[in-house]
Amino acid sequence: MNYDIIGDVHGCLDELKQLFKKLGYEWKNGVPEHPAGRIPVFVGDITDRGPESISCIQLVFQLVKEKGALYVPGNHCNKLYRFFLGNPVKEKHGLETTAEEYRSLSSEKQKEVKEQFKHLYEESPLHIILEDVQAVVAHAGIREKDIGHKSKSIETFVLYGDITGEKLPDGRPVRRDWAQHYHGDRWIVYGHTPVREPRFVNKTVNIDTGCVFGGDLTAFRLPEEEIVSVPSSMPRVEEKFRY
Numbered sequence: 001m002n003y004d005i006i007g008d009v010h011g012c013l014d015e016l017k018q019l020f021k022k023l024g025y026e027w028k029n030g031v032p033e034h035p036a037g038r039i040p041v042f043v044g045d046i047t048d049r050g051p052e053s054i055s056c057i058q059l060v061f062q063l064v065k066e067k068g069a070l071y072v073p074g075n076h077c078n079k080l081y082r083f084f085l086g087n088p089v090k091e092k093h094g095l096e097t098t099a100e101e102y103r104s105l106s107s108e109k110q111k112e113v114k115e116q117f118k119h120l121y122e123e124s125p126l127h128i129i130l131e132d133v134q135a136v137v138a139h140a141g142i143r144e145k146d147i148g149h150k151s152k153s154i155e156t157f158v159l160y161g162d163i164t165g166e167k168l169p170d171g172r173p174v175r176r177d178w179a180q181h182y183h184g185d186r187w188i189v190y191g192h193t194p195v196r197e198p199r200f201v202n203k204t205v206n207i208d209t210g211c212v213f214g215g216d217l218t219a220f221r222l223p224e225e226e227i228v229s230v231p232s233s234m235p236r237v238e239e240k241f242r243y
């Protein structure tokens with residue numbers, strides 16, 4: 001199979017549509033389809049902060065359900081899932097935008113979106129192994145020894161990265177640069193931490209180029225090992241970027 005692995009969308013529906021167009025997809029019955037049957041793979045964090053999170057949920061849900069697309073949840077997805085379960089979560093760090101959009105919907109539509117997202121989340125593994133192209137997709141990355149395994153600590157790692165539990169002065173969590181210590185042969189394709197350019201370290205690539213912070217929305221194509229990006233229309237928030 002040929003895959004187009006897509007970085008953190010965060011509600012940027014316009015940019016996602018532009019990226020699909022640039023990747024050669026054609027819209028059929030409301031969803032993008034590639035003439036050569038390429039498979040979209042989402043690295044998670046499809047909602048929050050951006051303008052059209054609800055439409056992103058519905059599009060990804062439809063692609064996964066009907067077109068064989070793949071998706072792994074990110075930390076924002078995990079929090080939204082808990083929000084939809086009715087658990088007490090703080091409407092901060094972008095969830096407030098998705099919650100506001102959600103509340104503006106009719107109760108019928110709310111029910112539909114909630115069920116779609118819950119279904120999407122519950123049916124999706126926290127990391128995906130793409131055997132035929134020797135690649136692993138996980139939102140914030142994964143350690144080589146954890147590939148193919150499941151545990152609470154692996155869940156924390158794939159959702160939040162290699163966090164130490166400490167905070168930076170600006171409140172962001174301290175994250176270790178796990179990619180420097182990765183020496184596996186398979187590609188690890190991930191997002192989570194906005195970077196100015198796709199960041200290749202060993203056989204890993206971070207494709208969260210900060211679309212929602214005015215960067216780009218990026219796809220990594222396999223087996224071609226090719227990057228395709230579109231620029232964001234969002235205002236640039238420089239301090240959100242690392243590397």
Ligand SMILES: [Mn+2]
Pocket residue numbers: 045074075076139159191192193
């Ligand atoms: Mn994230």
